[in-house]
Amino acid sequence: MGSAAAGVSAEELERLHPDAFGWALSLAGGDRSEAEELLQSAYLRILTGTARFEGRSRLRTWLFGVVRTVCRERRRQAAVRRLARLRWLAPGEPVDPAPGPAELAERSGRAARTREALARLSARQREVLHLVFYQELTIEEAGAVVGISAGSARTHYERGKQRLRRLLAEEGT
Template identity: 35%
Template sequence: MKSPQLENILKELHQEAYHWSRQCCSFDEDLAKDVLQQVYLKILEGKAIYNEKSQLKTWLFSVIRFTAAEWKKKNKNIYPLEEEFDAAETLEEVKAVSHDELIERLPERQKEVLLLIFYHNLTLEKAAEVMGISIGTVRTHYDRGKSGLKKLILKKQAYENARQ
């Protein structure tokens, strides 16, 4: 694919790509912008090549996912000083969180599957392509993710009802 044509397609998909990048980066806006910029550089420099085996959007989302994973892995052991390290989840912790924050509490693959399917309108098959896993694995993570999210939402509702 020619560079000007590729640039036009990237401009068309930029908004969706940014949202997916943000979701892959745990909703960290600055990191999402850095990852997306790195993705565009990879594509324009020819380090990430579209082989036309899938749709362009599916391929772009895969590049974003793997680039975000690289950045997370590289910065895995860097923690801000003010961050609390208490992993115990209580009813009190669920009280004032948004649905985005509830999704963020799910295991990584479950979160990715739900985001791809619900927020980016991909099918299970396309989500499997983006993630580089089998359709059966995607179905499993999809079902477990919905179940886990439902439990978190019910826990949040129980807290809100208890306060009334």
């Protein structure tokens, strides 16, 4: 694997890979295959030079921003495809298929309960909380990744934190 364009090497990406996977998993709502596809697209953009790191932030923060951009684009494309399917074809595949036995077993753990509670928050609250608690970014950095002001990020953080605590308490965690 060769070095990347725009100064980001594959080695640097590999070092940040576990954190990036956690972020992608959060954006994908816990869907592992979706998270892997998100990361594949993001890494290819970086390694081919389509996405360029210009050093205006930390590499880690910038990488999270790229992954988030890819996620938003894929969601937009999926929405367009769903719309086209609704318009031209018979009802498409089920949007939320029933979980399999393996997934049900996995959901029984505490981490899975945390993930389920996070899924009930708004997207902004979930993203800010993940970046602050999971990735240990500052609230300002989290705001920069999500593309909102520090003040707005703090509001999402406080409200999300209260709601998550309540949800976890309800579930007996």
